[in-house]
Amino acid sequence: MERATIDSEDGCLLSLKVIPKSSRNHIVSVEQGVVKLKLQAPPFEGVANEAVLWFLSKSLKRPKSSLTLVTGHHSRYKQVKIQGMKSGDVLEILNSIVKGNENGRTV
Numbered sequence: 001m002e003r004a005t006i007d008s009e010d011g012c013l014l015s016l017k018v019i020p021k022s023s024r025n026h027i028v029s030v031e032q033g034v035v036k037l038k039l040q041a042p043p044f045e046g047v048a049n050e051a052v053l054w055f056l057s058k059s060l061k062r063p064k065s066s067l068t069l070v071t072g073h074h075s076r077y078k079q080v081k082i083q084g085m086k087s088g089d090v091l092e093i094l095n096s097i098v099k100g101n102e103n104g105r106t107v
Contacts, residue, residue, distance in 0.1 A: 004035050004094075005087030012087040013070065014056070016078045020048045025055055027097050034077070035094055049073060056080060060093055 006013045015034045022038035029036045041051035049069050057064040062082065072078030082090060 003087065003091075004030055004033055005090050007087045008081065011066075011081060011083040011085055012090055014080045014082055014087075014090060016052065016072075016080060018048060018052055018072075018076050018078055020076075025051070027059070027094055030091060030094050030098060043076075046073075049078075052078060052080065056082070059097055060085065060090065 004015050017034045017036045019028075019036070019038045020041055020043040022040055025039050027035060027037055037052065037055065039048060039051045039055060041048040053064055053067045053069060056062075056067055060082065062085065066083040066085075068081045068083075070079045070081050
């Protein structure tokens with residue numbers, strides 16, 4: 001099975017499927033090689049892209065400057081580079097958030 005993260009030299013790459021204009025910001029699932037993320041932001045003029053970086057920064061407790069949108073500037077499918085974190089750590093945090101969402105917790 002394909003993983004949602006890949007380790008790189010100085011961090012990792014995270015694959016996302018972003019669903020804009022949702023009722024709330026939350027991580028839906030981590031499966032099939034992507035993290036499914038719902039955001040309230042609209043999909044125009046880079047607003048959703050900025051919201052992705054902001055949301056991941058808050059979720060992973062990392063400075064926004066450590067995240068970079070690598071691919072998917074005009075697509076729902078995106079890759080974000082996260083400096084200073086390994087893929088296993090990122091997946092552990094995101095999976096715990098998904099489990100928390102099942103209990104009514106959002107980031």
